[in-house]
Amino acid sequence: MEKHYNHxxxxxxxxxxxxxxxxxxxxxxxxxxxxxLLEMFPYPSGNIHMGHVRNYTIGDVIVRYKxxxxxxxxxxxxxxxxxxxxxxxxxxxxxxxxxxxYENIKIMRDQLKKLGFSYDWARxxxxxxxxxxxxxxxxxxxxxxxxxxxxxxxxxxxxEHCQTVLANEQVESDMCWRCxxxxxxxxxxxxxxxxxxxAEDLLSYCDKLSGWPDNVTLMQKNWIxxxxxxxxKFKIVGHDExxxxxxxxxxxLFGSTFMCLAPEHPFVESLSKGTSQEKKVAEFVQKILxxxxxxxxxxKYEKQGVFTGVWCINPSNNKKIPVYTANFALMEYGTGAxxxxxxxxxxxxxxxxxxxxxxxxxIQPHNKVLDVNTMPEAYAxxxxxxxxGQFNGMENKLAIEEITTWLEKNNKGKKAINFKLRDWGISxxxxxxxxxxxxxxxxCKVVPVLEKDLPLILPEDIDLLDNGGxxxxxxxxxxxxxxxxxxxxxxxRDTDTMDTFVESSWYFLRYCNPHYDKGMFDSEAxxxxxxxxQYIGGxxxxxxxxxxxxxxxxxxxxxxxxxxxxxxxxxxxxxxxxKETLTCPEHGYVFPEEAEILDGKTLCKKCRKTVEVGxxxxxxxxxKNVVDPNILLEKYGADITRLFCLFTAPPEKDLEWxxxxxxxxxxxxxxxxxxxxxxxxxxxxxxxxxxxxKNLSGNAKKLYIKANQTIxxxxxxxxxNFHFNTAISAVMELVNTMYGIDFDSSHIKNDTDMKKVTxxxxxNIVLLLSPLVPHFAEELWKRIGKKSSVIxxxxxxxxxxxxxxxxxxxxxxxxxxxxxxxxxxxxxDDEAIKERAIKEKAIQKYIKDKEIKKVIVVKNKLINIxx
RNA sequence: GCCGAAGUGGUGGAAUUGGUAGACACGCUAGACUUAGGAUCUAGUGCCGCAAGGUGUGAAGGUUCAAAUCCUUUCUUCGGCACCA
Numbered sequence: 016m017e018k019h020y021n022h023x024x025x026x027x028x029x030x031x032x033x034x035x036x037x038x039x040x041x042x043x044x045x046x047x048x049x050x051x052l053l054e055m056f057p058y059p060s061g062n063i064h065m066g067h068v069r070n071y072t073i074g075d076v077i078v079r080y081k082x083x084x085x086x087x088x089x090x091x092x093x094x095x096x097x098x099x100x101x102x103x104x105x106x107x108x109x110x111x112x113x114x115x116x117y118e119n120i121k122i123m124r125d126q127l128k129k130l131g132f133s134y135d136w137a138r139x140x141x142x143x144x145x146x147x148x149x150x151x152x153x154x155x156x157x158x159x160x161x162x163x164x165x166x167x168x169x170x171x172x173x174x175e176h177c178q179t180v181l182a183n184e185q186v187e188s189d190m191c192w193r194c195x196x197x198x199x200x201x202x203x204x205x206x207x208x209x210x211x212x213x214a215e216d217l218l219s220y221c222d223k224l225s226g227w228p229d230n231v232t233l234m235q236k237n238w239i240x241x242x243x244x245x246x247x248k249f250k251i252v253g254h255d256e257x258x259x260x261x262x263x264x265x266x267x268l269f270g271s272t273f274m275c276l277a278p279e280h281p282f283v284e285s286l287s288k289g290t291s292q293e294k295k296v297a298e299f300v301q302k303i304l305x306x307x308x309x310x311x312x313x314x315k316y317e318k319q320g321v322f323t324g325v326w327c328i329n330p331s332n333n334k335k336i337p338v339y340t341a342n343f344a345l346m347e348y349g350t351g352a353x354x355x356x357x358x359x360x361x362x363x364x365x366x367x368x369x370x371x372x373x374x375x376x377x378i379q380p381h382n383k384v385l386d387v388n389t390m391p392e393a394y395a396x397x398x399x400x401x402x403x404g405q406f407n408g409m410e411n412k413l414a415i416e417e418i419t420t421w422l423e424k425n426n427k428g429k430k431a432i433n434f435k436l437r438d439w440g441i442s443x444x445x446x447x448x449x450x451x452x453x454x455x456x457x458x459c460k461v462v463p464v465l466e467k468d469l470p471l472i473l474p475e476d477i478d479l480l481d482n483g484g485x486x487x488x489x490x491x492x493x494x495x496x497x498x499x500x501x502x503x504x505x506x507x508r509d510t511d512t513m514d515t516f517v518e519s520s521w522y523f524l525r526y527c528n529p530h531y532d533k534g535m536f537d538s539e540a541x542x543x544x545x546x547x548x549q550y551i552g553g554x555x556x557x558x559x560x561x562x563x564x565x566x567x568x569x570x571x572x573x574x575x576x577x578x579x580x581x582x583x584x585x586x587x588x589x590x591x592x593x594k595e596t597l598t599c600p601e602h603g604y605v606f607p608e609e610a611e612i613l614d615g616k617t618l619c620k621k622c623r624k625t626v627e628v629g630x631x632x633x634x635x636x637x638x639k640n641v642v643d644p645n646i647l648l649e650k651y652g653a654d655i656t657r658l659f660c661l662f663t664a665p666p667e668k669d670l671e672w673x674x675x676x677x678x679x680x681x682x683x684x685x686x687x688x689x690x691x692x693x694x695x696x697x698x699x700x701x702x703x704x705x706x707x708x709k710n711l712s713g714n715a716k717k718l719y720i721k722a723n724q725t726i727x728x729x730x731x732x733x734x735x736n737f738h739f740n741t742a743i744s745a746v747m748e749l750v751n752t753m754y755g756i757d758f759d760s761s762h763i764k765n766d767t768d769m770k771k772v773t774x775x776x777x778x779n780i781v782l783l784l785s786p787l788v789p790h791f792a793e794e795l796w797k798r799i800g801k802k803s804s805v806i807x808x809x810x811x812x813x814x815x816x817x818x819x820x821x822x823x824x825x826x827x828x829x830x831x832x833x834x835x836x837x838x839x840x841x842x843x844d845d846e847a848i849k850e851r852a853i854k855e856k857a858i859q860k861y862i863k864d865k866e867i868k869k870v871i872v873v874k875n876k877l878i879n880i881x882x
Numbered sequence: 883g884c885c886g887a888a889g890u891g892g893u894g895g896a897a898u899u900g901g902u903a904g905a906c907a908c909g910c911u912a913g914a915c916u917u918a919g920g921a922u923c924u925a926g927u928g929c930c931g932c933a934a935g936g937u938g939u940g941a942a943g944g945u946u947c948a949a950a951u952c953c954u955u956u957c958u959u960c961g962g963c964a965c966c967a
Contacts, residue, residue: 095967668895
């Protein structure tokens with residue numbers, strides 16, 4: 016008997032076996048219940064990393080489990096193949112994005128196969144192939160027809176030196192990552208999807224996603240950010256126009272002492288023109304617009320602003336208030352204008368203090384009296400209105416309604432709902448993406464490409480520009496074209512490509528029949544498979560990708576292409592795989608293999624300097640805190656690697672890398688290996704015991720009960736929340752129990768019941784482990800003499816009457832502290848337990864002459880005596 | 883800054899939803915076996931204490947017969963923040 020599980024031979028053998036037998040090929044079958052399990056498809060960055068291994072292992076276990084439960088399971092895999100890294104790699108390595116991408120796909124596909132995942136590879140897809148993106152372009156045209164897409168000017172990060180657009184990621188502390196120049200904001204024409212049309216629907220359905228984790232739906236709700244309030248008009252002094260503001264606090268309207276406009280607000284330039292402030296305003300706007308405008312960056316800047324030179328009228332009291340432009344006012348939110356109420360909003364308060372503006376209290380709290388001169392900060396709470404004309408004395412919550420009604424009557428404002436969610440800008444000024452199928456004609460302006468001309472192919476015989484800009488504009492055979500409408504020969508194509516989030520918003524439909532060429536997807540197959548029953552992916556996608564996918568289903572429903580709204584019935588957001596970072600003072604981040612530990616100090620192998628061991632963070636190439644799955648596969652094989660991912664932490668929690676823990680998994684695998692093979696040698700042709708526990712006694716009974724408890728525990732752990740870590744511990748306990756039995760002792764050797772129970776245990780250990788460590792289980796299944804493949808077996812069932820012994824352990828507490836324990840028959844009533852507990856010697860010591868005030872008995876568990 | 887999580891032994895993590903804190907595993911200690919061991923098996927292992935006992939779930943309060951679990955305040959770490967995917 017081999018003492019060790021030889022992963023190299025065995026895993027290769029079974030992978031070939033599965034491939035040869037097409038074990039994982041799946042077709043629609045109306046006689047079976049379907050189960051669609053999807054893992055977020057990877058970006059082909061070059062190598063599978065531990066995050067992928069973990070994600071796909073979790074999925075694979077569920078798939079194999081569901082198969083054994085009798086489901087017809089769809090488990091596809093593909094490639095999110097467009098994206099920026101391909102372009103960067105192409106520039107750095109003097110290759111082509113397509114070549115780089117396809118090479119990576121090949122490498123990663125091989126790695127996935129080595130891990131033994133049960134994909135139906137016939138359904139593989141890559142989003143960079145024309146047969147895929149053709150249908151994305153087709154959908155774009157449909158959306159254009161229905162006015163679900165529109166064009167507007169919007170800001171991008173711009174590097175003047177490189178003459179190119181930068182992603183937020185490419186901006187490092189306001190500078191271009193390539194050349195180090197200051198990044199500016201540039202306004203470009205771009206395409207937007209009207210996702211805000213579905214804001215209300217996307218929001219309300221959050222509560223119906225019962226199979227999603229609460230924190231994810233909560234984040235989505237906050238992202239959509241619905242708020243109810245009022246839109247109020249402020250007349251501009253000396254102009255016919257009004258500034259419109261959105262506010263959730265119309266009750267503070269009388270306290271608005273100044274107005275703030277976003278720097279991009281169209282009024283800022285037009286109003287300041289001709290005033291003494293014109294120059295100052297222009298300078299300020301320029302400065303702000305050159306700063307990175309993402310919200311997290313914005314919060315870091317100090318609040319600042321400039322008077323525009325004009326005034327407007329507060330409609331509540333007709334007082335003149337100054338109009339400012341300020342960096343904290345966002346054009347994207349509400350109307351781009353903020354009615355500032357410094358007494359009751361902290362941001363406005365700080366601004367007013369800084370620029371010496373009026374502060375006027377209009378709400379007095381119930382428990383104290385505010386004084387403008389002494390208040391250290393704004394008061395944003397509830398109270399009673401003051402300085403508010405006819406509304407004085409009213410509770411502010413009531414005043415929200417009343418003031419809005421009054422505004423409506425006087426045509427100065429109205430009730431309004433505002434969403435934080437903005438329309439989805441999909442234009443990317445990049446090469447490696449889906450071309451936007453639109454042509455610009457000097458006569459006909461914006462003209463969609465004709466459907467018959469799809470796919471609009473991304474030319475691949477092209478040289479990339481060193482600055483990272485899109486080469487499409489320089490590539491005449493693509494750029495110059497005929498107008499599809501009038502035929503003019505000097506029309507120009509849109510050189511932008513689509514955001515890669517577009518591809519990932521519908522790929523799960525395509526998997527249902529990935530090579531279907533009569534439409535975007537095969538409706539019949541989609542009807543059978545969709546929605547996805549279980550989606551699994553990183554928690555870092557909790558908002559954008561999931562929201563966009565939900566939005567896309569609504570678009571397709573509106574276009575009457577599908578008949579459901581929600582793509583993912585259940586969602587598991589797996590935690591990240593983390594590891595500490597290592598930073599060398601000379602070489603920056605270093606890989607774990609570039610450092611070594613000597614006398615408790617971590618040293619850089621190159622320069623011998625002490626390496627700083629940093630925080631435990633998500634594994635990433637840029638931080639070099641990665642473990643290469645290849646090394647694990649080589650040393651331990653797929654099953655032990657898989658077992659590590661499953662055992663070390665529950666799926667939703669972050670997993671911290673730990674070399675020692677892998678060693679432990681390896682030990683367990685070999686322990687099971689020896690146990691199964693040894694007992695098989697000893698008990699050939701024994702039929703496993705499967706009856707009631709009543710007919711057993713002694714060790715055989717105990718072991719039988721333990722085995723049935725294990726089946727129940729493992730099944731429950733998988734069914735309820737995929738807690739494989741506890742499922743594995745349960746199997747470990749059973750294995751430990753069996754190791755504790757001396758099978759060589761004479762009385763066990765002659766005990767046929769025991770032999771039958773042992774056979775039962777052995778079979779079930781293999782079955783229970785089979786979804787987790789499939790190669791290992793297949794091999795053992797074969798070696799215990801089974802003819803068919805383990806994956807074709809039904810999932811084990813436990814025998815109900817073999818779950819518990821009749822004795823239970825009662826814990827005795829005095830005043831909540833444990834003082835004694837005893838074992839008692841579970842049928843005994845509370846009174847008897849009480850009597851027994853009080854008689855206990857260890858208890859008498861604590862009760863003595865004290866009066867018993869209260870006794871609490873928890874059935875079959877605990878008794879607490881209060882004295 | 884805003885939104886969302888997580889803090890339990892030397893380490894990863896368990897605790898049928900308020901009822902024995904530390905399952906299972908790593909590490910460590912001791913022993914057995916062996917030519918050898920970084921293989922394997924057995925036992926022990928939260929902390930303080932010789933012991934009796936005390937104490938203990940990031941910190942501080944509170945509710946309860948009983949709190950890792952519920953409430954309040956607070957600290958630390960991680961993720962997302964719309965052009966990384």
